[in-house]
Amino acid sequence: MEGRRLVYMDHAATTATAPAVVEAMLPYFTDHFGNPSSVYKIAREAKAAVDEAREKMARALSAKPEEIYFTSGGTEADNWAIKGIAFANKQKGNHIITSAIEHHAVLHTCQYLEKMGFEVTYLPVDEYGRVDPAAVEAAITDKTILISIMFANNEIGTIEPIAAIGALARKKGIYFHTDAVQAIGHVPIDVGAMQIDLLSLSGHKFNGPKGIGALYIRKGVKIDNFMHGGGQERKRRAGTENLAAIVGIGVAIERVTASMEQEAKRLIVLRDRLRDGILEKIPHARLNGHPTERLPGNMNISFEFIEGESILLFLDHAGISASTGSACTSGSLEPSHVMLAIGLPHELAHGSLRMTLGEENTEEEVDYLLGVLPGIVERLRTMSPLYADYKRSCNV
Numbered sequence: 001m002e003g004r005r006l007v008y009m010d011h012a013a014t015t016a017t018a019p020a021v022v023e024a025m026l027p028y029f030t031d032h033f034g035n036p037s038s039v040y041k042i043a044r045e046a047k048a049a050v051d052e053a054r055e056k057m058a059r060a061l062s063a064k065p066e067e068i069y070f071t072s073g074g075t076e077a078d079n080w081a082i083k084g085i086a087f088a089n090k091q092k093g094n095h096i097i098t099s100a101i102e103h104h105a106v107l108h109t110c111q112y113l114e115k116m117g118f119e120v121t122y123l124p125v126d127e128y129g130r131v132d133p134a135a136v137e138a139a140i141t142d143k144t145i146l147i148s149i150m151f152a153n154n155e156i157g158t159i160e161p162i163a164a165i166g167a168l169a170r171k172k173g174i175y176f177h178t179d180a181v182q183a184i185g186h187v188p189i190d191v192g193a194m195q196i197d198l199l200s201l202s203g204h205k206f207n208g209p210k211g212i213g214a215l216y217i218r219k220g221v222k223i224d225n226f227m228h229g230g231g232q233e234r235k236r237r238a239g240t241e242n243l244a245a246i247v248g249i250g251v252a253i254e255r256v257t258a259s260m261e262q263e264a265k266r267l268i269v270l271r272d273r274l275r276d277g278i279l280e281k282i283p284h285a286r287l288n289g290h291p292t293e294r295l296p297g298n299m300n301i302s303f304e305f306i307e308g309e310s311i312l313l314f315l316d317h318a319g320i321s322a323s324t325g326s327a328c329t330s331g332s333l334e335p336s337h338v339m340l341a342i343g344l345p346h347e348l349a350h351g352s353l354r355m356t357l358g359e360e361n362t363e364e365e366v367d368y369l370l371g372v373l374p375g376i377v378e379r380l381r382t383m384s385p386l387y388a389d390y391k392r393s394c395n396v
């Protein structure tokens with residue numbers, strides 16, 4: 001094995017903060033530490049920096065700056081959007097429509113609301129992980145107040161028909177929220193053209209800092225506050241602004257948007273090289289997610305007879321950081337809700353490997369993975385009783 005090389009292929013989990021972003025943030029911890037709510041010079045400078053970041057974020061979404069509210073991340077933005085709409089509109093109805101493959105920040109928030117008397121429809125998806133807009137329409141009742149469908153899935157990378165669902169929601173007068181944490185900075189988003197009312201995003205998924213995100217709230221949307229306290233964020237999200245991180249997320253979004261088109265093309269080539277190489281070299285492997293309607297950096301493949309967790313350990317030993325769809329929650333070996341929703345049987349749902357590429361990944365790294373993975377899979381299969389059974393059945 002070669003030295004101590006490190007190949008990071010888990011960009012859907014988090015990304016490194018870009019050096020230019022760190023550099024832009026640093027002065028806001030020290031020289032420019034003012035509280036944006038105060039009145040003197042260093043405070044006004046801090047306020048100006050927050051305003052500038054807000055403008056950058058608005059530009060990236062084709063939104064207005066006053067429609068951007070900074071939060072502590074994607075999870076808070078999802079919680080705010082869903083609970084805020086539910087509580088502010090409960091006189092109108094108590095029904096929410098979402099999908100079975102949402103991030104837990106959406107699913108667990110909806111489950112909490114069910115305990116509070118709301119009704120939630122969890123729409124199924126097709127074998128590629130796509131939500132059918134016709135199914136959304138069919139699920140709407142006169143009590144529906146919110147539709148929340150993610151822009152792109154974090155496990156299998158499938159991109160949802162957001163503009164179609166947005167058009168439908170607008171026509172019916174129902175609020176439409178999308179968790180765009182995986183999509184922003186990687187695929188074009190226009191909240192106006194796509195008729196999105198609320199959109200969640202997070203800094204650390206596009207080479208910005210952790211602990212900072214934003215909720216886009218279209219002007220005129222009726223939503224309750226989530227954080228109560230001071231008058232920050234135009235009296236809608238209390239708490240002293242995370243100044244340095246806000247500066248950082250502004251630089252990060254500007255940076256990733258500027259290179260998005262080119263970088264997407266580059267990543268699609270690498271992604272498809274990964275897919276073709278794996279499916280060519282390794283038998284009994286299956287692509288998860290949509291063949292083309294997927295995030296540029298996402299590849300997810302299931303391997304029969306073995307467990308994704310074991311593959312990860314061997315990959316880690318070879319210096320490769322990747323992920324699995326069956327990330328077991330606190331030791332329990334429950335397969336991922338996404339893998340089950342696309343109809344994978346339990347065995348395959350456990351055998352999935354997610355490789356998510358980002359800006360520092362190269363063709364050489366992809367080829368390095370393609371060099372080591374077949375041996376790992378073969379080794380694990382020789383230890384697998386399921387594979388032994390299969391071989392025996394073939395010989396009969």
Ligand SMILES: *Cc1c(COP(=O)(O)O)cnc(C)c1O
Nearest residue numbers: 073074075103105154181182202
């Ligand atoms: C990462 C992620 C989140 C959570 O964002 P945080 O900033 O880590 O709280 C929510 N939704 C999706 C789709 C994600 O990938």
